[in-house]
Amino acid sequence: MTSTASDPIVSVRKLHKSFDKLEVLKGIDLDVRRGEVVVVLGPSGSGKSTMLRCINFLETFQSGTITVDGRPVGYEAGDHRRPLGEARNAKVREHVGMVFQSYNLFPHRTVIENVMMGPVKVKKVARALAREKGMALLAKVGMDHKADAYPGQLSGGQQQRVAIARSLAMEPSVMLFDEVTSALDPELVGEVLKVMRGLAQEGMTMIVVTHEMGFARQVADRVVFMDGGVIVEEGAPGDIMAAPKTERFGNFLSRNLDQ
Amino acid sequence: MFPVLQSNLPYLLQGAVYTVALSAFVVVFGALLGIVVGTIASAAPAPVRWLINAYVFVFRGVPVLVIMFLGFYSFPAVGLRLDAYTAVAISMVVYIGAFVTEAVRGAIAAVPKGQVEAAMSIGMRRIPMLREIIVPQALRLAVAPVLNISLMAIKQTSYASIVGAWELSFAAREVVERTLAAFEIFLGVMIIYFLICYPLSKAAALAEKRFSYVH
Secondary structure, three states: OOHHHHOEEEEEEEEEEEEOOEEEEEEEEEEEEOOOEEEEEOOOOOOHHHHHHHHOOOOOOOEEEEEEOOEEOOEOOOOOOOEOOHHHHHHHHOOEEEEOOOOOOOOOOOHHHHHHHHHHHOOOOOHHHHHHHHHHHHHHOOOHHHOOOOHHHOOHHHHHHHHHHHHHOOOOOEEEEEOOOOOOOHHHHHHHHHHHHHHHHOOOOEEEEOOOHHHHHHHOOEEEEEEOOEEEEEEOHHHHOOOOOOHHHHHHHHHHHOO | OOHHHHHHHHHHHHHHHHHHHHHHHHHHHHHHHHHHHHHHHHHOOHHHHHHHHHHHHHHHOOOHHHHHHHHHHHHHHOOOOOOHHHHHHHHHHHHHHHHHHHHHHHHHHHOOHHHHHHHHHOOOOHHHHHHHHHHHHHHHHHHHHHHHHHHHHHHHHHHHHHHOOOOHHHHHHHHHHHHOOHHHHHHHHHHHHHHHHHHHHHHHHHHHHHHOOOO
C-alpha cells in the first residue's frame, strides 16, 4: 500500500445546505478513504441524498467544503468562497461517478452509445477504443448482449446496470449510488446489488445511499446513520447495526429490519 | 363541371407556385431562426434571455398583417429598396421565428432534469450536453408544435397580396373580379391550399417517427 492509501478520496467538512429557509444539512463531516465502501442509512428527509448530490455538485451549498481527490468541489479552496465555474465543476465530476434512482439513461442512444458518451465526448477517447472498453464494462455488468438495444427496451434492473457501466466508463475515483434500487421491482433488486457487491470486492471507493439493510451489513466497511441533517452515528456495520449506541438509530433499525 | 374554374386553373396554379415558394422560404428560415434562437435562449446568460423574451413577446402579440405593413414601409424608410416579396418574406421569417423560438424553448425545458444531471455527472460541459443530449430529445418534442406553426405560416402568406405581392389569393381575387364566380374559384383555391399543406403534415408525421424511440 502506498502512503496515499489512507488519504481520503472524499472529504466533507462542516457541510451546510438549505433549500430556502429549510436547512437540510446541518454540519456534515465525512471522510471516505480509497477502497472504502460507506453505506449511508437514514429515514426519508434525513438529507442523505442531498449530501450525495452535494459531493457531485448537483446541489450548491451555503457553507463548508468538499474535496474529491484533493480537488475542491463547487467553490475555491481557502477563505474566498468563489464558485469554481462550469469548466472546473465538469472537470471534478469526471472523477466522480453517480448512479441515480431513476437511471437517467439517454433514451435516444443505444446501450453501448450511452456507455461511450463520457469517454468520447468528455475525454476525447477514440470511438473504437471507447467501444472496446465499453463492451468490456457491459460484460462486467452482464449487459453486453443488449449493447445495441435502446434503454426503453430494457427492464429497470437492466437499465440500472447499464447506468453503472456508463459511470464506470469515466474511470472515476469514487462512485456515488443514490437509492439505486428504490425504483426497481423487488425481483430486480438482486441483480443490481450483485453488480455493486462485485465493484466493492474489486476495491472501488463507494458511497451508497440505500434502504437495503442486508447490503449495508454485508458489504459496507462503514455505516453512517443520518437523521435530521446530521450524522447521528457511524461505525462498522457489525458493531453499530448489532448494538446501536443511539436511540434514534435503534428505532430506525427496528422499524426497517421487520420488513 | 365548374367551367370557370377549369379555364382559370392554369392562372391560379401560377399563383400557387408563388405561394409555395414564399411558404417554403418562410417555413425553412423561420424554423432555422427559431431553433437557433430557442436553443440560445436555453443556455444564454440573463440579459440575452431578456432580449429574446422581448422579441418573442412583441412578435407574438402583433398580427402578422401589421408586421408585414411595418416591414414593407420601414425597409424603404431606412434606405432599403426591397420588392414586396422580399419585404414580406423577411417580415414573416422574423414573425414565424418568434413562434418557433418559443416552441423550441418549451421543448428543451420539457427534457427531464435527470437527463441534464446524468450528462453533468459524466463531466459533460454545457455545449456538448445541448448538442448530444438535450437538443436531439427536444427536437422530437418540437416537431408537432413547429408543424402547427408552419401550417399557420403557409396560410398567412395569403396576406402578402395586401402589400402587392402576387400569389394564389391575389390571383383568385383577380379571377373573381373578372368572372364573378366567387364560389367556384374559392372552392378551387381551398383545395389548392389543402394540397400544399397536406404533404407537410405527412412529412412531419414521418419526422416524428424518425426521431422517436421506445420508452
